[in-house]
Amino acid sequence: MNHQQALNAEETTQPDEALLQAARHCLQEYLRDLGLTDRKLIEKMAADCVSRAAAHRVPRDSASKLKQRSLQEVLGTLDQMLQLVLGNSIRNDQATMNASRAAFLLGLPKNMLENCLRGMEENDGEALAAMLRKSMPIPTPPETPAHMTAQKLKFFLFKSTS
Secondary structure (H helix, E strand, O other): HHHHHHHHHHHOOOOOHHHHHHHHHHHHHHHHOOOOOOOOHHHHHHHHHHHHOOOOOOOOOOOHHHHHHHHHHHHHHHHHHHHHHHHHHHHHHHHHHHHHHHHHHHOOOOHHHHHHHHHOOHHHHHHHHHHHHOOOOOOOOOOOOOOOOOOOOOOOOOOOOO
16 A cells, blocks of 8 residues: 555544534535434434445545535435435326425425335325425426527627627
8 A cells, every 4th residue: 555545544434423423514414404303213314324334435534525515315215205205107207296395395285205214105105206296396387498509699898709
């Protein structure tokens, strides 16, 4: 192992317990802000997401990087749950995915959100999918790609190149 590899190994080892605890606490607050109230569910989800985030190479002293990766794990978990409920076809449709996130985070009764994250029964999934589809925001006016004509660049301080 050369000197650079030794430095990299030192800098990207497992974060210490204080950083892991701080990241878990941060995620627990975030999950409570989302509206979750079940303490056991919040603790389990935060611990799972932080452990998955810590498995990535994170700089040893970077609490913010660990929290950022942990938050990405929470959002990934929510996206997977939405795909499970609404079907994997929404994975490729970014507009539908965004609309389902908005409906999920803004328009659901909180007990449904917790049931969903715990793992739900078949009939709960159908009820949740119907409620999500009904709550999805619809763009007004509808999204339509527009053609933009080329514009000539004009610079005030410099001579224009065109």
